[in-house]
Amino acid sequence: MQFIILFTVLVSTYLMIIAKRTPALIRSFRYQSFCLFMATFIIALHEHGLVLYIIAALLFILKVVFIPHLLYRIIKKIKASEDLGLFINPQLSLLWALGFTYLSWVFSARLIGPDNEVKVIMLSVAFFMVLTGVFLMIFRMTAFAQIIGLLVMENGIFLLASMVSGGMPFFVEIAIFFDVFVSVLIMGSFVYKINKFFTHIDVNKLSRLRG
Template identity: 75%
Template sequence: MQGIILFALLAFTYLMVIAKRMPALIRGFRYQSLCLFAITFVLALIQREPELYIVSGLLFILKVSLIPYLLRRMIDKIKVSEDLGLFINPQLSLLWALAFTYLSWIFATYLNGANNAILTGTLAIAFFVVFSGIFLMIFRMTALSQIIGLLVMENGLFLLASTVSGGMPFFVEIAIFFDVFVSVLIMGFFVYRINKLFTHIDVNKLSRLRG
């Protein structure tokens, strides 16, 4: 069961890396978060811990519903083109993603040893999700896609934390959720401002400060 969900998560991350337009990227993020929710929920069912139910519920409310909705609304409101400002085209991005997957596998086996295949696999996928988040932040040049890249990295870390150390302590988890939500709100606020002042959200063209 968990293997299937993890594979789906991997596939959705690939979809995000090769996405060409903003709505596709947001949809990818929503599905990815849905997979995370499924994993946590299954874990909660197995371990019967009320805290895990709360965490998975929060995941569903914040990352599957609220944040993608806010991002969607932002695109509709600021009415810029939906292009992502690709620095690297989708085919090349796919190659990069493959390389990242292999690298994360090597890193995971270094950390954990090859004795526990499922754990190593999860570790590798978690690192891959973090890497692809960085990739999205660096090679997609709009402010919105940078926010999504950050969220993807955070998703990867959530997966990492829940696999390697059985999750963070409960209140830390809640605080981090709160933190992520607040940061999306604040970054969204700045996206509106950038759009108002510059009439675009292409961060590559923000170059007034130099030296």
């Protein structure tokens, strides 16, 4: 079961890499978050911990329902182009992503050791997600990609914490959720403002703001 979920996470991350339009990216993010929710929920079922149920529920509400919804609404509101603005085309991005997968696998194999294969795969998927998040932030032009990239990184860290080390302390987890929630709100309003001032949300063109 765990492997299936990890595999779907991987696939959804690949989908993000090849996405050309913002709604597709958000949709893939939704799939990814849902997979994470499933994984957490299954662990909760196994261990019957109230804390884990709460975390799973928060995950579902925040990352599967609220944040994608908010982003969709902003897209509709600002009426900007749905194009993500790619520095690197989908095919080449996919190649990069394959490279990342290999790299993160090698990295986690070295880190954990070859005998514990389950953990190696978990760690490499988590690490791959973090790398992909940064990749999205760098090679996509619009501010939406930056937000989603950050969220993907956060998902990766969540996966890392919950599956490799059995979850972070409850209060830390709550704090992180709150953090993500607030940061998405702030970044959303920033995107809104940037669009208002510059009539685009292309981060690439903000370089003339430097001192």
